Amino acid sequence: MTTTIEWTEETWNPTTGCDRISAGCDNCYAATLAKRLKGMGSAKYQTDGDPRTSGPGFGVAVHPDTLDAPLRWRQPKRIFVNSMSDLFHARVPREFVGKVFAVMAATPQHTYQVLTKRPDRMARILNDLAWRSSVYLRESTLDLRGPAREIPPWPLPNVWLGTSVEDQRAADLRIPALLDTPAAVRWLSCEPLLGPVDLGGWLPCGRCGARNPLPSAYDDDLLCGCQPPRFGSIDWVVVGGESGHRARPMHLDWARSLRDQCAGADVPFFFKQWGGRTPKANGRQLDGRTWDQYPTEVAGVAR
Structure with missing residues (x-):
């Protein structure tokens, strides 16, 4: 389904x-x-959720009939992926998550942006070798009428895995699990941004660009002598403000700080919106310009 979300082109909701x-x-x-x-x-929205945490039409449901959409x-x-759900919710079966990944593996022409507030479960599933093998078995059965395909590498080069970070507490809880997950691109959605966030050692070194540990990662003569993140980096x-009639305000300094942290680490930064009751009226410029940067993939690794 086409979308007005600024950083993507299409939405796909298998759950x-x-x-x-x-x-x-x-x-x-x-x-x-x-x-x-x-x-x-x-x-797709006839399953009701717990009124304390969900609501009418928002109970977790899987939709096998939508799995083949990207193949077309x-x-x-x-x-x-899943603008109306969280693929790694506890009530989404691991087998169904595998089917979603099989479709993504079978459609390398697309780039998939997966976002979760449950990166701990994502890390457990994607680090499971048996589950990973099941993805390849399912992928091999898809779209058999098309040309033969090579087995895609792991992590899948066309899948970006992200987590939501609304404040420092969320960053401290979720980013380590994201960095413990195999991914071609790891990203953060700081929307709604509800407080300042210091990304600290989760960004690449701004001097040498180190992202992943090498055998001599902590030797004195490594590049600039930095200590790169243990599992990789963001x-x-x-970044975006909250929208709707109950929108909580986003402080200018919070957005500026994240932009400057990204600039110092040479990490692409995307400013989505200021938000508010009428987001379009508030625009999406930060300090007089738009920020529409995206990661560039080289051999499945963001640079």
Whole structure:
């Protein structure tokens, strides 16, 4: 489905529904939209969630009939996976997550942007060798009418894995799990940004660009003598304010700080919106310009 989300081109929702787990979920746009879609009779939004954490039409549901959609999109697209759900919610079966990854493996022409507030479960699943083998077995059975394909490498070069970070507490909890997950590109969605965030040692070294540990990673003669992050680092940061009639304000200095941290580490920075009751009216310029930077993939590794 085409979308107005600035940093993507298409949305794909093989699962729908979720539960609020942190402050960033308080005014969830997806929960509000799901309630509306349920009232309109949309088949995908007839499962109700717990009223304390979810709501009408926003119960977790899987939709096998939507799995093949990207196989029909021949032109390359940048696809946000699950704009209306969290693929790594505990009620999404591991087997179904494997089917989603098999489709992504079978469609290397697309770039998939996966975002979760549950990176700990994502890390456990994607580091499971048996689960990973099941992805390749499923991928080999897809689109058999097309030309023969080489077995894609792991991590999948066309899949960007991200986590939501609304404040420092969320950063401290979620980023380590994201960095413990094999990924071609790791990214953060700091939206809604509800407080200042110091990315500290999770960004590459601004002097030598070190992202991953080498055998001599802590030798005195390594590059500039830095200590790169243990598991890798963040490759892309998206920042945005909250939207809607109950939107909480985003402070200018919070957005500036993340932009400057990214600039110092040579990490692409994307400023999505200021947010507010009418987001379009507030625009998406930061200090007089738009920031629409994306990671560039080289052999499956962000540079």
